[in-house]
Every structure is written in structure tokens, then in C-alpha cells.
Amino acid sequence: MTVRVRFAPSPTGYLHVGGGRTGLYNYLFARHNNGTFVLRSDDTDEARSTEEFRLDIIESLRWLGLDWDEGIEVGGPMQTYRQSERLARYQEVAAELVAAGKAYHSFASPEQLDQFRKEAQAAGRSPAYDGSLEPSPADATARLAAEEPATVRFAVPRPGETSFEDVVRGTVAFDHAQVEDFVILRSNGTPTYHLASSVDDVDFEISHVIRGEDLLSSTPKHILLTEAMGAERATYAHLSLLMGPDGKKLSKRHGHTAIKAYRDDGYLATAMVNYLALLGWSPGEDETVVSLGDMVARFDLSTVSKNPAIFDTDKLQWMNGVYIREMSPAEFVDAVRPLVEADLDRRLDDGEMEKLAEIAPLVQERAKLLTEVPPQVRFLFGDIEYDEASWNKVMTKEGAAEAVAGAADRLATVDGWSIDVVEASLRAMLAELELSARKGLQPLRVAISGSSVSPPLFESIAALGRPRTVERLEAARERMG
């Protein structure tokens, strides 16, 4: 069987984490089955679609590492993968369906429809519109000839039922009494989602439609449309939705929903992909950290969970830390350099890059987010600002002044300069002053970094260099009076 799947977001917003997961599952399924992954732009909603969002979707998918074989940006056998450029084809199909008596021009006004639904509901009948408001065929022809605006609706066969085997949900059935004669062409001639999507899935020969559960109840419409076109239906798989911590559909008020926002916050694509995959799928074997390649090898759509999943940033953050620690030192420096330079608002010179490389491994094992790094290394590259809370907590303690003074004097004159030399010198000082490491070293940390939290002290001092270390210790000594 040739597997062809598509991810078809609407460019009406930045790529959402839920969309990212849907894209990922499509990608995993395609790659696992040596199939084709198509990226389509479902941009029939002209009013809400923008170029910015279209670009963001492409960029976010690329960032996640989900490359596609056919579609927007990369092309393929179809002339275009943007629905907005295939309008004529949808109109053609709609005309064919009308000619075949499988669809009809509808003159029902919004008000009439509204009333129909209300009455049906009040009478305990299905509110699904069944075409009963339409004029006789002769009248319809006349009104059409008079250019009266009309939509095109699909004539759902009633009585009837559409059922299908959903790969993740099992058998799902819908009574046609519940499926309305849905609009496929608006009165302005543009196609609705149902038409455009179904036509494209047929024309692009999509074998598996993997999408969000929000489209589950639209599936009978798509199957009806597909079969009315004389095509074979695809296999469907509906993924549960992503929820916020309160169990409600994930939205802006829960924090970030855009993939891009996580990238900006210092998350790694590898961690994001791993985390997203676990939201509804388990590689088994009690494993949680799995590379994209491993996922491809082990992915099985039929084992995907039916439960909605809550997007938990705590676990994402933990996982990000795992992936940060997995980077090689060079990769880490490369990843962090632009952030440090942006923080400083200038380029780092060769000497500074050496210092960064020196201290980076120490920061790497501590960071959960890339964005935590600049504040941790800032002290090496520019003037420091004292964090007042740190200063007040540490510098007013017993022995703090002595430690700073002692360190300043010793480090100014010690022979040589290395981590070991710094440590030996400072430990000797602690012994002489009879201070514990905790009490004696914290003031030095604040003096050289400005904060009570920093990378390990001896390494930090060694990287800072003698002149600046002594300078900062003297400055602190002075500030302490």
C-alpha cells in the first residue's frame, strides 16, 4: 500500500503546539511506512489567512525537523498546494455534483435556516437541515436564471448512515438524519472547507487522513463527498485534542500556544518533538527520551491514545534540560552564542569566545532553557550589576568583608593563574580565616558575578582572569565600607 498523508493547516494563526503534534504524527506515520508527507495550505478563508502565518507554519515545521516531500515551498506533481489557487477545480467538482443530482442550489436564507433549526429542536427532531425549504426544481432553475444568489449544498442521502473504521477510535457511525445538507460552495462561489479538503484529498491521492478530533463529526461529510466524486475514501485517524492545565482546550490564556514562542523561550526542537510525540503515543519499554529516528522506527498509529492530553510545561522543561545536556560542548556553544550576543548587544571577539567555551559546559549541565544562559555568563563579558537581594543576603554576613579582602589580596599576588591555583589559594584563605566554604565563598561569588547564583566559583574566577577578578573584589570591598 502506498502511504500518502498530508498536514493541512490553515494560515490563520501561528503554528499551534497541537498543530505541531498533528504534523509530527503525520510525519512519523509517513516515514515509518516509507510514504509521502504532503504539506498543504488550507487557505480558503481569505479574510483570516495571512502570508505571515503561512511563513510561520513553514518555519516552525522546518525548525521541528519535519521535512515534507511535496507541498508548499517544495512543490511536487501538483501545480499548487495552496487551496486559494485551486478555486476553479472546486467549482468544477461542485458543478459536476449538481449535474449528477448529488448536490443542489440552495435558496434558503439564513433566517429561514435559523427558524428551521429552532423548530426542529423544539419538536425534538434533528436540527440538521434536510433541504425541505427549497423551491421546486422548476422554480429553482428560474431563480438561478434570474441570478438570485444561492449556495450549493450536498444532498445527503436520507435515510442512511455513514460509518468508518477510525484508526485510533475504532468504528464510528453517524446517522444521516444528523448530517445536514451542508454547503459546499458559498453564494460568492468560493468553496467551503469540506469541499476543498475532500477534493484535494482525492486529487492528491491521500491514503490516510490524520487530523484533530475536532474534525471527527465532519468526517461523514468528507466520506460522502469523496464517494460522490467516484473516489475511494481514505483511512481516517482522529487525534485527541490538547488541553490546558485546567482541562479546557489549550488556548492563549494557558500561556504560549505557538511553537515559535517555545523556540523563543529557549526550548530545543529535539525536546519539543520528543515531548509532543509522548502526548498520546508511547514508545513502550518504559522509555521517555526517544530520538526522532527511533520514533520513526517504532511509530504505530493504532496504538495512539484516545485520551485528550494536557500540555504540561513542567515535563517539557525537564525534557529540554535532558536534551541540552545531551548536546556536545561545541553544539551548546553554537546554540548559545547568538543569545549571549543578543543579550550583550554586540559580537563576542575571539578571546571572549574562548572564555565562553571554558565556562559553557558548567552552564550547560545546569540549564533547562537556552535563555537561562546569558544571565549566567554575562559577568564574563561586561560590567556587572549587583543583584540587591543577593548583596543584602550575603555581604552583610559575618566574615563576608574579611573573605572579600582576603581573596583580593591573595589573588592579586598568587603565582600563576588556573582553576587549581585559584582554588588552592582561596581554600588556604578559608583555612586562615576559619571560614566554612559556604560562608567564605558566597561573598566572592556576589563580588565577581553580582549574584548569589552563578556557575562554580573557581572556574568562574579562572575564566574571568586576574585583573578583572581583583578589580571586582576591590570594588566590592569598597562598597562594603
Added chain:
RNA sequence: GGCCCCGUCGUCUAGCGGCCUAGGACGCCGCCCUCUCAAGGCGGUAACGCCGGUUCAAAUCCGGUCGGGGCUACCA
């Protein structure tokens, strides 16, 4: 309201009739390590929504109930 989907620790999940006194991961708590913060090591906390039924045996099958979610547009 109607139709549809879902229901195992706080969260993501394993589990497919006996291997379950329910496993793993995050979080949380404690201890160890320690120059801060992390990381790491060790230990702990915590769940089969409820009620019936089937069966020698049910987290696993069936029914109901309750709860959550989706759809109900000339949005997608």
C-alpha cells in the same frame, strides 16, 4: 438541547481476563553529594470516576450512570 468522542497516580502514560499487593516518566517530599544554583544518586507520596452485570477470576468484557471534551456556520 441533539449527535459524536473520551474516562488508570496532580500530569503524560504502560496495561488488551489471571504475571497487578497496577509499572515507567514529570511534578512533589525526604536523604546523599555539594562553594551557590542546578545536575546526579537513593528513597518516598500518589490512580483503575461510580453502580450493576458476565466470569472460577475484571483496570481489562457488557450495560447504566456521572464527569470531561468536540461538533452543531455560506470557520476550519
